[in-house]
Amino acid sequence: MVMSINNETIRQYRDQFPVLSQSVNGKPLVYLDNAATSQKPTYVIDRITDFLNNHYATVHRGIYQLSQKSTEKCDRVRTDIKTFINAKRDEEIVFVRGTTEAINLVAHSTLHDATETDEVLVSGMEHHANIVPWQQQSKRTGCRLVVSKILDNGDIDLDDFLAKINANTKVVSVCHVSNILGTINPIEAIIKAAKEVGAYVLIDGAQAPAHFEVDVQALGCDFYCFSGHKMYGPTGIGVLYGRYDVLDQLPPYQTGGDMIETVTWDKTTYAKPPLKFEAGTPSITEIIGLGAALEFIKQVGFDLIKKQEALLLEYSTQQLSQLKSCRLIGTATHKKAINSFVLEDIHPHDVGTILDEEGVAVRVGHHCSQPLMKRFDVPATIRASYNFTNTTDDVDRLIQALNKAIEVMT
Numbered sequence: 001m002v003m004s005i006n007n008e009t010i011r012q013y014r015d016q017f018p019v020l021s022q023s024v025n026g027k028p029l030v031y032l033d034n035a036a037t038s039q040k041p042t043y044v045i046d047r048i049t050d051f052l053n054n055h056y057a058t059v060h061r062g063i064y065q066l067s068q069k070s071t072e073k074c075d076r077v078r079t080d081i082k083t084f085i086n087a088k089r090d091e092e093i094v095f096v097r098g099t100t101e102a103i104n105l106v107a108h109s110t111l112h113d114a115t116e117t118d119e120v121l122v123s124g125m126e127h128h129a130n131i132v133p134w135q136q137q138s139k140r141t142g143c144r145l146v147v148s149k150i151l152d153n154g155d156i157d158l159d160d161f162l163a164k165i166n167a168n169t170k171v172v173s174v175c176h177v178s179n180i181l182g183t184i185n186p187i188e189a190i191i192k193a194a195k196e197v198g199a200y201v202l203i204d205g206a207q208a209p210a211h212f213e214v215d216v217q218a219l220g221c222d223f224y225c226f227s228g229h230k231m232y233g234p235t236g237i238g239v240l241y242g243r244y245d246v247l248d249q250l251p252p253y254q255t256g257g258d259m260i261e262t263v264t265w266d267k268t269t270y271a272k273p274p275l276k277f278e279a280g281t282p283s284i285t286e287i288i289g290l291g292a293a294l295e296f297i298k299q300v301g302f303d304l305i306k307k308q309e310a311l312l313l314e315y316s317t318q319q320l321s322q323l324k325s326c327r328l329i330g331t332a333t334h335k336k337a338i339n340s341f342v343l344e345d346i347h348p349h350d351v352g353t354i355l356d357e358e359g360v361a362v363r364v365g366h367h368c369s370q371p372l373m374k375r376f377d378v379p380a381t382i383r384a385s386y387n388f389t390n391t392t393d394d395v396d397r398l399i400q401a402l403n404k405a406i407e408v409m410t
């Protein structure tokens with residue numbers, strides 16, 4: 001049994017999120033769609049407003065003070081991210097729009113010279129963002145996209161995964177945490193096996209760094225990426241970590257201003273990483289917002305975050321298991337606070353609508369992972385995804401609303 005944290009302590013944090021204080025249909029909002037995107041605390045909102053009011057200017061190009069200070073502030077965030085994920089150098093942190101752009105970048109750059117003998121290995125639980133870019137590059141180059149199996153409890157079939165790594169494997173790309181099943185994957189074993197055959201390894205960390213510590217040096221992956229908006233920061237900013245020697249040898253993804261060293265009509269030479277991968281004016285304000293989000297996470301601390309989210313997972317799983325006709329999808333022992341489930345004979349979209357009437361916001365649908373829906377033989381699921389601002393009272397409200405849906409629909 002996970003120790004309970006005083007709901008009052010949690011409410012003090014939750015009160016820092018203006019959106020969460022509203023009512024929907026006359027009922028206090030219960031926000032359980034944190035895996036899609038997290039709400040923003042005042043700390044982040046205020047920092048963005050202050051930057052726009054007082055400090056905004058372009059970066060890298062200005063000789064004037066405002067631009068130099070803006071550049072310094074963005075550079076400081078790059079350093080903070082380096083520290084947050086324990087990268088070795090600031091130059092290993094590439095600012096991108098989000099996880100999707102990061103994976104497109106890596107797929108484009110690592111497979112630029114792929115041939116028909118090369119293979120890319122992904123797991124059967126990937127988000128479309130970690131399927132489609134590889135599929136498209138495979139079609140362009142003729143290399144093969146290989147998919148590993150998923151066990152009935154939502155774990156990766158590790159034996160199958162490891163058996164599929166071979167001398168032809170050029171890239172292994174796998175999520176750290178599944179956005180549907182909640183499974184925390186054994187990425188250490190996967191990275192080790194992939195590095196033994198010299199493959200590049202990318203970890204899609206979209207669902208991880210808001211919830212627990214990530215140490216890219218200890219992991220030993222070549223690439224690790226995540227999105228600011230899922231960790232209390234704004235949309236339009238994300239991070240691609242890449243080992244410096246790997247980034248240095250890869251060709252750029254996009255080209256244009258800021259990523260060059262010299263340009264003539266005949267030829268362009270590129271800047272060193274990370275600028276080589278940051279064509280165009282970056283998301284300056286959003287970088288500042290992401291920096292504030294990291295500070296916010298630090299203030300709360302992973303001890304409290306992990307404890308509260310473990311409690312929520314245990315309590316919600318217990319409560320849902322007792323619910324008539326509920327089938328949980330994703331029951332791995334090592335998982336994050338996400339419940340995906342279906343209610344027998346009721347379409348998830350109908351459940352979602354009734355839950356909304358009750359003021360409970362969940363995601364229903366295929367959650368950008370149609371192949372995984374097929375694997376579990378469902379058209380869609382209901383997904384309640386928690387973060388540390390949720391309480392067991394929120395879980396109770398979810399269960400009450402689900403009981404209402406069962407009553408109305410059966």
Ligand SMILES: Cc1ncc(COP(=O)(O)O)c(C=O)c1O
Pocket residue numbers: 035036098099100101127129130175177178179204206207227
């Ligand atoms: C596991 C996973 N990968 C990738 C993505 C794509 O992230 P974004 O839409 O921020 O680019 C998501 C978003 O839900 C995700 O959950």
